[in-house]
Amino acid sequence: MSGKMRYVLAGFAVGIVVMAGLAAVASACNVLVVMSYDDTYPWEQEVRDGIESVLNGRCELTYSYMDTNRYSDVGPQKAEEAYNLYQQLQPDGVIAVDDNAQSMFVVPYLKDKTQTPVMFCGVNAEPDVYGYPASNVSGMLERLHIFETVLFAQQLVPNLKTFAIVQKNSSTAEMLVQQIEQEQETYPAKLIGHYRPTALAEALKIAAELKTQADVLFYETFDKISDENGQLLTDAEVVPMIAAAFGKPLIGNNAYHIRDGVLCAVIKLGEEQGSVAAQKLLQVLGGTPVSDIPIERNKKGKRIINVTALRRFGLKPKPIALQGAELIETGK
Structure with missing residues (x-):
């Protein structure tokens, strides 16, 4: 067998091992998704569709809705409930959607306080408002066209x-x-x-x-x-x-x-926000350091x-x- 062929087969074998490892991690993973708004809000439904297009069949998804678009004063209480759910689930990863989930949930409870990777999406503020990127946080910004x-x-x-x-x-x-x-x-x-x-x-x-x-x-x-x-x-x-x-x-x-x-x-596409955040989380669960996951902004329209x-x-x-x-x- 030629040296070139051995290299090709070796590379193919390594690729199989890496893919198998990622599949094993993904199939066993649990992900907590914290939404800033309520489950009837069309934007949240679009983001959820994007998340599920990537993670359905790979991860078990649990959703928590903070409902801050209807009742802004309940945000801190809902964030605490989301954290209690996080402690109960001990998820492999978290996706936090829209700004209130960052300011009320991720920043007080998870940012630089845990090893759990957090991917955000639907964020309108500049990332440095929340101290992003952080040791365990990256994600996708939302900008209007x-x-x-x-x-x-x-x-x-x-x-x-x-x-x-x-x-x-x-x-x-x-x-x-x-x-x-x-x-x-x-x-x-x-x-x-x-x-x-x-x-x-x-x-x-x-x-x-x-x-x-x-x-x-x-x-x-x-x-x-x-x-x-x-x-x-x-x-x-x-x-x-x-x-x-x-x-x-x-x-x-x-x-x-x-x-x-x-x-x-x-x-702007909620599906893009959700799918990109989910893809980034899968990268981390597959072994990519969070520090190697860049913050992006939405590109599609x-x-x-x-x-x-x-x-x-x-x-x-x-x-x-x-x-x-x-x-x-x-x-x-």
């Missing part, structure tokens, strides 16, 4: 020159301020403001006032904003109200907002157009603007 969405909207809405960003006031909204400050000078239309109301009545008043100032509104999220009766509303309920008050197209960043009536978006909104506003874009975009109707 604001530039890309406005540029896309200009292909659909003639003479789009100004826009405003609106969303429910929250810690996540405050974190978006930094992204906006970093990018604002590059936006293809003038940003006239970033508005963060705390209640529905205030949001509707702002939308009505912006009708004479902005050509479109970038709708981020108003999920679980309260109405005059203290009822917590979903985005599916709020989008039509904001659209009616503004009277012009809304643009956004999530697929479920497009289904609710927003005109278009270059969406998908263009979506609501054709119901197109018809409502009498918009007739050039065929090239529709190429490669997913076309959906409100409520479907």
